[in-house]
Amino acid sequence: MGQVSSVSQVNMYIKNMFIRDYMLNNISVKGEVSNCKYHSSGHIYFTIKDRASQLSCVMFASMRKHLLFTLEEGQSIVVDGNIGVYERDGKYQLYARSITKEGAGKLYEEYEKLKKRLLAEGLFDDTRKRKIPSYAKKIGVVTAGTGAVIQDICNVSKRRNPYVQIILYPAKVQGTGAADTIIKGIRYFEKTDVDTIIIGRGGGSIEDLQAFNDEQLARVIAACKKPVISAVGHETDTTIADYAADLRAPTPSAAAELAVYSYRETVIALREAEYSLNWQMANILKIKKLKLARYMTMLSHESPQNLINERRMYLTDMQEKIEGLMKQKLISSRHQLELYVQEMKGLSPLYKLQGGYAYVSDENGKNINSVDDIDKGERINLAFKDGYAKAVISSKEKA
Secondary structure (H helix, E strand, C coil): CCCCCCHHHHHHHHHHHHHHCHHHHCEEEEEEEEEEEECCCCCEEEEEECCCCEEEEEECHHHHCCCCCCCCCCCEEEEEEEEEEECCCCEEEEEEEEEEECCHHHHHHHHHHHHHHHHHHCCCCHHHCCCCCCCCCEEEEEECCCCHHHHHHHHHHHHHCCCCEEEEEECCCCCCCHHHHHHHHHHHHHCCCCCEEEEEECCCCCCCCHHHHCHHHHHHHHHCCCCEEEEECCCCCCCHHHHHCCEECCCHHHHHHHHCCCHHHHHHHHHHHHHHHHHHHHHHHHHHHHHHHHHHHHHHHHCHHHHHHHHHHHHHHHHHHHHHHHHHHHHHHHHHHHHHHHHHHHHCHHHHHHCCCCEEEECCCCECCCHHHCCCCCEEEEEECCEEEEEECCCCCCC
């Protein structure tokens, strides 16, 4: 008899065989969901089967965040993961890393290829994006005629601004021909006076959102002359239409929040702007008045009238000074004149005449002041203080 092994050793050996098998570590298995149980720990335990066999599966809570739908009995799915051995029970099972509905994997590959091609083409560039109007009056909505999407948009719009008009273009948002009706809706609104176009629907699987992954729709959105907001699915769903649109909203309600401005907030902002503007104008006027007063003061000092007044005051002062100097000069001159008068009195013949003297001159009026100037028998004129007399020299004697 050969070497005897324990159960644990056998299970460990088999587990190592599975680990070393490359194919079993990266495998995709297709089957129908059966015995699906969501555990309180967050793990999902289920079985996939076909007509001939079945395989136990588990998806741990750490991987569950990548699951975009709820597992249900009878679903046809593709599970990606690895085959491993659960040593305690001695059975192998498929440890799921990701789960997609059958056919979704191919759709996702096509989605990725289209996204990369359009991205390389520049269809998603930010430079092509149009700005969403801040104060839209009319908004066109392309979505299903009935359902929660249009109701959510209308409710949010009415709450934010009851004066904004919402116009619906009923379109198919799922199934055959859905992309064509969405395109027709965009082209219809492009010819109207709407300010913004919203295209949207609720969330769903990649198959449900296939209409919004259409290449022609993406090109129509990119070429649209009106700004387009894409509101497809929930926050985790991103479609080709989202990339092509001018703005992506995670939900239809969020699209309405982005497209419809708040009337109340706008009124408050206008009032605040009015207050700020009035305050700024008052402050500016106050500053300008102070500057004007300063300029007027400076101008008053530099004005021609002020210069004239200053010159006039200067001339008045000069006039007063000149008049004072002239008066002093006159007084001094009068005094000097009086002195000259007194001196003249002493030299004046008339003044001498007042003292009893006479002025002697010949017949021609020439003054005779020496005895040598007359001859005996010559006629002379005598001037007294009170009259004149004529005389003849009868004799002369030298003193």
